[in-house]
Amino acid sequence: MSSRLTVENLSFFYGNRPILKNVSLAVAPGELVSILGHNGSGKTTLLRCISGYLKPKEGAVRIGEDAVSSLSSKALARRMALVPQSPVMEFDFTVRDIVLMGRNPHLKRFSGETETDYAAADAALVRTGMDALADRSVLTLSGGEWQRTIIARAICQKSELMLLDEPVASLDIKHQIEILRLVRSLCRESGVSALCVMHDVNLSAHYSDQILLLKQGEALACGAPGSVITAPLLAEAYGIEAEVRTEQGHPYMIPRYD
């Protein structure tokens, strides 16, 4: 099966300091892949190299058959959507305005949004449960609602790959579960591929099809959660002692606190 996203031997340096060393990854259609690792392990940098925001020093990033660096920002945005770590909007657009911005890559410069675009936005709003808040100013939203708005925007973009940078980091456990269920259902039902930077090991283990574990810019392990979330690998990646059990059919890690 051809993969939707291919990362081959990617290396990235800030000046002379290596941030990513020889990282490879393949994401299949409909797959949810998590990137785990300690703070500063290069997770966000990897995501930015994939999105083309940073230019890798070595290696290749391809979406389908096309090199990411060869695509214009519009062409890229039609195929790849981003849910950034802490999006900011200080102006009082409505929720629908923000979601409709996801249609921009599909619009010509001089043409406005058509009924199709409004329909796509409405579908995305329903999907994320934000339809009741569609005409609210985004300045009045809670953290969870704002995050769902951004995800609705990414859905509205109708791209084949979604990049999510710690999508649940600032949310309570109910909203964490809600968002990850949503992302997983997008993958299962709509065939979208998702690449997700995560901090919570157990949430990743439960929802992901594949996990890439980074340590100081190197891929320590990559594969199904059962093969990556193991006591020895966690010890090496995070420097912690942990017991790994199986809960609800997935690995579950309990760290030693004292």
Added chain:
Amino acid sequence: MVRQSAKTALRVRACISVITLLVLSFFALLLAVAWGSTGFKVREFLEYLFTGASSAEVILFKIRLPRALLSYLVGGGLAVAGCCLQGVFKNPMADSHILGVSAGAGFGAAACIAFGIGGASFGIAAFGLGNVALGALIGGMLAVLFVVQFARIGRRVSTSALLLSGIAVSSLFTALTSGIMILHRESMEQVVFWTLGSFTAASFEKVRFAALLILPCSALCMVFARPLNIMLLGEEDARMLGVDPVKTTRMLVLLTTLLAAGCVSVSGIVGFVGLMLPHTLRLMTGPDHRLLLPCSFLGGGIFLCLADTLARSLFPPLEIPVGVLSALFGVPFFLYLLRRQGKGGRG
């Protein structure tokens, strides 16, 4: 159903705003032409409009009409430039001044006034402008060139570097202007009055030049309305929504520089309009640039046209510099809106 109503509501709101401002524009221009020390009645003016010759013809056409049109165009141009730059830099303090346009134009004008560079012939031959205006135009654009050059790292222009570079280059040009004034005291008064802004010297040639520059540049800025909305989300986000932030910023800086330098060259430095008019209108229309930019143009035009009418007719024959007047009336109104927004009014 929901989508129908959402789209229609947006359209209706946009139409109401634009039509209201167009009607107000018409009355502002009418007032500017009709109101003056050579008193005449609106009826007489309408008669003149429809039937032709009248005793008021000379005053109307040679003096008041170009002056009204010029102040309207400059107000609109400055407001559009300010609005674009606030969006591009996501900075409420941004307007064409921070790019160094005003300081550069001031220097260019001062140099021409003090040294009488090139005589009148060159400038008039070039654009139908005086040499002072031409000096201002060149000075303004040169300043932005410096500012952008110093703020550039490779292809990228970072916002904070640009703002700092703008302040630094502005200070330099202001210092040079002061230097010229001290060395050429005989031209000091003229330079000072130029920097305060005035439409006294309005002519149809200037209106033609201003219209040829300001109208197309403003229209082109409006083409970027949707990318501008998206740029408000930040550079990384904008890229992934199909907006190239580097290209968009470069294009808009170029357009706003042309706009602002064009405005300043025919009017001198008029502050306040570019900074506060877009804010004022944003509080009324909301942040969507597709509506905000056209409204800024119309609102800026109305505001400066009225301000200039007051400036010339409050204490005749003395003229108050239009920049002074626009600040005196605009700032309290703006502060009132700001307070109201703080108390939870429509923001």
